[in-house]
Amino acid sequence: MSISDMIKMALRNLxxxxxxxxxxxxxxxxGTASIVVMVSIGIGMxxxxxxxxxxxxxxxxxxxxxxxxxxxxxxxxxxxNNNNKKEATEITVSTIEEFKKIPHVETATPVxxxxxxxxxxxxxADASIQGIDPASMEAMGYxxxxxxxxxxxDNKTLVFGNDVISNFYNPKLSWRMRYNSPAPxxxxxxxxxxxxxxxxxxTKYADxxxxxxxxxxxGTLSSGGSDSYTVFMPIxxxxxxxxxxxxxxxxxxxxxxxxxxxKGVYQSAMVKVDNMDNxxxxxxxxxxxxxxxxxxxxxxxxxxxxxxxxxxxLGAIGAISLIVAAIGITNTMVMAxxxxxxxxxxxxxxxxxxxxxxxxxxTEAAFIGFAGGLAGILLSLGASKIVNVxxxxxxxxxxxxIPFWLCGASLIFATFIGIAAGYLPxxxxxxxxxxxxxxxx
Amino acid sequence: MAEQxxxxxxxxxxxxxxxxxxxxxxxISLDISYGEICCLLGKSGSGKSxxxxxxxxxxxxTKGNIIFNKCHMERMNEDQLAKFRQQYVGFVFQSYNLLxxxxxxxxxxxxxxxxxxxxAERNKRAMKMLEAVGLSERANHKPSxxxxxxxxxxxxxxxxxNSPQVVFAxxxxxxxxxxxxxxxxxxxxxxxxxxxxxxxxxxxxxxxxEYADRIIHLSDGKIEKIExxxxxxxxxxxxxxx
Numbered sequence: 001m002s003i004s005d006m007i008k009m010a011l012r013n014l015x016x017x018x019x020x021x022x023x024x025x026x027x028x029x030x031g032t033a034s035i036v037v038m039v040s041i042g043i044g045m046x047x048x049x050x051x052x053x054x055x056x057x058x059x060x061x062x063x064x065x066x067x068x069x070x071x072x073x074x075x076x077x078x079x080x081n082n083n084n085k086k087e088a089t090e091i092t093v094s095t096i097e098e099f100k101k102i103p104h105v106e107t108a109t110p111v112x113x114x115x116x117x118x119x120x121x122x123x124x125a126d127a128s129i130q131g132i133d134p135a136s137m138e139a140m141g142y143x144x145x146x147x148x149x150x151x152x153x154d155n156k157t158l159v160f161g162n163d164v165i166s167n168f169y170n171p172k173l174s175w176r177m178r179y180n181s182p183a184p185x186x187x188x189x190x191x192x193x194x195x196x197x198x199x200x201x202x203t204k205y206a207d208x209x210x211x212x213x214x215x216x217x218x219g220t221l222s223s224g225g226s227d228s229y230t231v232f233m234p235i236x237x238x239x240x241x242x243x244x245x246x247x248x249x250x251x252x253x254x255x256x257x258x259x260x261x262x263k264g265v266y267q268s269a270m271v272k273v274d275n276m277d278n279x280x281x282x283x284x285x286x287x288x289x290x291x292x293x294x295x296x297x298x299x300x301x302x303x304x305x306x307x308x309x310x311x312x313x314l315g316a317i318g319a320i321s322l323i324v325a326a327i328g329i330t331n332t333m334v335m336a337x338x339x340x341x342x343x344x345x346x347x348x349x350x351x352x353x354x355x356x357x358x359x360x361x362x363t364e365a366a367f368i369g370f371a372g373g374l375a376g377i378l379l380s381l382g383a384s385k386i387v388n389v390x391x392x393x394x395x396x397x398x399x400x401x402i403p404f405w406l407c408g409a410s411l412i413f414a415t416f417i418g419i420a421a422g423y424l425p426x427x428x429x430x431x432x433x434x435x436x437x438x439x440x441x
Numbered sequence: 442m443a444e445q446x447x448x449x450x451x452x453x454x455x456x457x458x459x460x461x462x463x464x465x466x467x468x469i470s471l472d473i474s475y476g477e478i479c480c481l482l483g484k485s486g487s488g489k490s491x492x493x494x495x496x497x498x499x500x501x502x503t504k505g506n507i508i509f510n511k512c513h514m515e516r517m518n519e520d521q522l523a524k525f526r527q528q529y530v531g532f533v534f535q536s537y538n539l540l541x542x543x544x545x546x547x548x549x550x551x552x553x554x555x556x557x558x559x560x561a562e563r564n565k566r567a568m569k570m571l572e573a574v575g576l577s578e579r580a581n582h583k584p585s586x587x588x589x590x591x592x593x594x595x596x597x598x599x600x601x602x603n604s605p606q607v608v609f610a611x612x613x614x615x616x617x618x619x620x621x622x623x624x625x626x627x628x629x630x631x632x633x634x635x636x637x638x639x640x641x642x643x644x645x646x647x648x649x650x651e652y653a654d655r656i657i658h659l660s661d662g663k664i665e666k667i668e669x670x671x672x673x674x675x676x677x678x679x680x681x682x683x
Binding site for chain 2: 348356435
């Protein structure tokens with residue numbers, strides 16, 4: 001029997017018992033839809049995690065730290081730990097070059113984290129400042145909201161995190177007055193902006209010996225992310241400021257307990273990986289080199305891990321309804337065989353081979369699975385649309401998402417379930433003796 | 442003597458009913474030649490239907506050989522039997538046994554479908570066959586839309602479409618009225634004769650046995666007597682007497 005004849009005949013047999021076929025297919029529809037919806041909720045959950053984590057920074061960036069104590073940390077208060085100095089690993093320019101040679105690494109930059117004061121006219125704001133290789137800023141996934149990010153050749157330039165701008169205050173006012181007065185309007189692109197390490201700048205305690213450095217702001221980063229309270233600066237300039245500061249402080253303190261800042265030695269770095277999937281591998285590589293390494297991918301993994309149980313349960317609920325549907329298919333097919341015993345016998349007598357009979361019933365069962373799967377997918381696509389409309393209206397980022405592979409996989413799965421459910425009845429039909437089948441009156 | 446298409450040698454068929462053994466066929470030997478119209482005549486329980494089933498390969502004998510064209514049917518497995526039936530055998534049943542989901546034309550093409558004959562060719566052949574049984578204008582009707590006689594005509598067309606060597610007819614007119622019975626017998630015998638096909642008819646009706654060249658009387662699973670029917674009813678004769 002040719003395949004097209006087989007399908008034609010199977011469809012006709014199903015069509016003859018429309019209501020029963022419809023009800024059986026309905027079972028598969030519900031089963032498939034529940035699996036697709038449940039899995040899609042799990043996928044939506046993971047995607048919303050990812051979006052959430054991506055707000056904190058790029059998932060492709062690994063943060064690297066030295067394993068030692070804060071020995072090299074320039075801060076005075078920490079330099080007391082000097083004596084504990086062990087074989088702390090340093091990050092130097094050559095280390096960065098090594099990082100860049102690790103497979104899948106796109107770029108790497110040393111990082112200096114500092115806390116400084118920013119002067120705009122008579123106003124001051126304090127914020128953490130991060131020094132990075134200006135050429136790598138764009139590659140690290142930073143996006144400017146206004147202006148541009150740092151780029152190669154930048155020197156005394158800054159990129160402001162948006163939330164720093166609203167932090168400007170008048171240092172001459174007392175704390176309470178600062179709190180009660182409206183935030184001053186600062187045009188960071190056009191105002192004269194300066195950086196200083198003097199945390200008393202603008203007050204009567206200001207240290208006149210520390211000269212603020214004039215800088216230019218080239219861009220801002222959008223609010224909301226983890227970097228919106230950070231100011232970025234080319235690392236070379238920041239290092240200069242740091243060294244100048246440490247020298248000044250060493251002089252003031254009479255060289256006592258003051259840690260000299262070594263040029264070109266850093267405590268942390270950022271490494272950009274070409275693809276999220278390779279982050280783990282690169283991270284291991286870096287750890288093997290003796291550094292500490294962390295990435296947002298770690299966080300994402302942890303979040304996914306915690307909801308794994310929930311997602312598995314959702315999937316199981318869907319699976320159970322599909323199993324029930326499979327039993328429905330088997331039942332329908334067994335009933336069909338009882339009804340069609342005679343027909344099967346006739347077909348055998350006039351020359352149908354055993355495999356013809358088996359295939360005919362398997363085709364019918366497979367079609368029930370296929371049709372149910374198809375309708376189930378369409379149903380869940382519709383349901384997902386509706387859910388998303390409501391989700392958008394309520395501003396929830398928990399969106400239901402049905403990727404193409406899920407549609408394909410569930411269609412194949414539903415068809416397979418149909419065939420599996422039809423196997424037993426088909427075998428039974430095949431074994432019916434032609435003679436006894438005809439004799440049935 | 443003409444060549445034999447079927448040779449039956451010492452065939453026994455015993456049914457088990459609980460602990461009791463019931464011999465349905467008791468040591469029968471019989472030859473059937475090419476082109477012969479042969480009638481197995483007997484009362485109910487005489488074993489005539491069982492013998493037909495054995496020859497057609499629907500059942501296996503308990504003992505003995507059934508040789509069809511030099512093939513030992515008792516040794517074939519289900520798949521070989523299916524192939525064998527596709528190629529050499531046609532069936533006409535008492536209760537027509539048409540598939541209710543298919544039209545008359547499709548029912549006739551069914552044996553060809555199993556033989557994987559392309560649709561265009563099998564439809565052409567089936568239409569010819571339906572014309573031969575006088576039903577060409579009902580080709581697209583379902584069995585439920587046809588009378589008993591018409592359904593049996595379709596079933597006859599189905600039996601002959603493969604040009605089988607042997608056509609088996611099991612009480613082909615059991616469900617039909619007298620007039621239709623004659624029409625049906627005329628049709629079957631004339632079709633068989635036209636292509637020199639062997640026809641094996643099973644019946645309890647003496648009048649139907651008149652159509653055969655040879656009448657084999659069966660009783661209690663044995664051959665009672667074999668009667669050569671010299672003046673069997675010819676189609677032409679019947680037409681004249683009407």
